[in-house]
Amino acid sequence: MSESSRLSGRTGDHALGRRSLIWVVTLSTLALMFDGYDLVVYGTVVPTLLDDPSQLGPMTAGEAGALGSYALVGVLVGALTAGAVGDWIGRRRVMLVNLAWFSLGMAATAVAPTVQVFGAFRFLTGVGVGALVATVGALVAEFAPQGQRNRLNAIVYSGVPAGGVLAALIALVVPDSAGWRPLFWIGALPLVTLLPLAWAKLPESPKWLLARGRVAEAQAQAARTGIDLPVDAAAPGAERGHVGFGALVRRPLAWPTLLLGTMSFGGLLLTYGLNTWLPKIMQDNGYGASYSMTFLLVLNLGAIVGGLCASLVADRIGAKRVVASTFVLAALTLALLPLDLPLGILLVAVAIAGVGTIGTQVLIYGLVSNYYPTRARAAGVAWCAGFGRLGGIVGPILGGVLVGAGVGGTTAFYLFGGISLVGALVTSLVPGVGHDEEAASSPAAPRSDSSTVSV
Structure with a gap:
């Protein structure tokens, strides 16, 4: 605007x-x-x-x-x-x-x-x-x-x-x-x-x-x-229409809400799955128990630093493109973790995997927060945090099943990588054409940043 x-x-x-x-x-x-x-x-x-x-x-x-x-x-x-x-x-x-x-x-x-x-x-x-x-x-x-x-x-x-x-x-x-x-x-x-x-x-x-x-x-x-208000602030009910979850189940938000929830499900499945089982999987791959805390710290520190850097790019080109890219980045680095890499290179790969998994979930929250109009924003973020939490429950269970079955860390990492690729595909399907986020209720031209929709 x-x-x-x-x-x-x-x-x-x-x-x-x-x-x-x-x-x-x-x-x-x-x-x-x-x-x-x-x-x-x-x-x-x-x-x-x-x-x-x-x-x-x-x-x-x-x-x-x-x-x-x-x-x-x-x-x-x-x-x-x-x-x-x-x-x-x-x-x-x-x-x-x-x-x-x-x-x-x-x-x-x-x-x-x-x-x-x-x-x-x-x-x-x-x-x-x-x-x-x-x-x-x-x-x-x-x-x-x-x-x-x-x-x-x-x-x-x-x-x-x-x-x-x-x-x-x-x-x-x-x-x-x-x-x-x-x-x-x-x-x-x-x-x-x-x-x-x-x-x-x-x-x-x-x-x-x-x-x-x-x-x-x-x-x-x-x-x-000191916060600016949009035009038509003198008109009562500046945002008309359904409020909260009622808006999420109706057009035009129903389809993107399903996709955004699926993205969050995948992001939190990867986040909790790796946080829970990365030390055990790496230990089974021949690394001593003393490395357990090191791998977890590197994973999470990589997520923090990489997520912040990726968010700067997201503000320039749109969060949707960046989230899709970091999902792909996760798939690539997870495929490297089972390989017999030198420890230094392995730690770098773990840090980048943190960007592509935990860092991606951080970026998803940003995308979702800015996607919805004010009258449905809390419900939209809540839906993604709540439905996504089911992925947080499934991730540790899935890892436990794989470890318990003795299929090895390679299979677990490849499976998590496959989930990352599905996340990238789902992200690419999120509609990106909508109304100006600050507009009262009248349609506006499509935004150049394809990460927000408002009604």
Whole structure:
């Protein structure tokens, strides 16, 4: 949309707009760092829970695996719930409620007396995690300037693997004599640190207020935050049509929503499958157990650095092309991992595989966040985070089946590579012609960036 079509009373305070954006990005990133911490910290305490029945009671390996999936099921529930209400009640409320929910869930898990209670609290914690993952993308997309949206979304969603790295490092630092419970108490810190800060500094989205027809509030919030509003901001109900999930199941969003959900399913299948089984597969391929943490750290650090670099390209040529390319990149590098490569080259390949798998999922969140109109954005991100989480559940199971069947790491890597190629194909099918994202409701010319559609 041209500059002339925006409000003349746009505040013009670019410094204020930058400060608001910095707060949104910083608070969202920290929230997802704690989310990543939660999703990884369980794996660091499993050996203790299995070896010491005095902690929660006797536990089999099968029960430990089931406990690990409870949080993922909770994430699915939380994401879909946030999508159902986020486009109706706003981004800020969902963020604040679920920061508290997540923190209290971690604190409750830290004092769980039995396996059953521990599992229940892991599920409830996952609900808060899913709601946050599904909401921050919508919030950042509505504050980020055009041309920076993919980069800023990549920064925010890189908080998840960064939190995973943090969990692994803290687990190494905390002495064994302290037990496993302090690790979950650390996960509860947002209740007394991040939540008060978010309450004071996290703004509501002016664009969401406008989309709900709350024009005066939208204009006042735009003045407070330095965020520009689109043309027709004086017209009540600037975005007409179905809201939330109701918009996703109707034309023109139904078909791309199915494709975007499938992309997220594949991305999270690869993310969780590799994070769970890469050390074991490489160990079976002849590498010592001491390399396990090294491979995981390289995989996730590669995802963070590579994902951020790829997001810069996505802002220039469109996220759709970049996501398709990184899926192909994953397929190529996964095919190299079973080969007898020198260790240095192998670590580089693992890092690039991290870009093509975990990094691709980060880019998918950015693509999805910017694809939908404001009235359906939270639901769209929630759908992809929630449906995609099924891939996060399937990935470790699929890897376990392959490892248990003794088919070897080569087959597993080739299968994951094939899934990457399917992801690239699905990405190429996503429609890229739509309306100007900021337009009130009238059709506009197709955008040069083929990664967004709005109605």
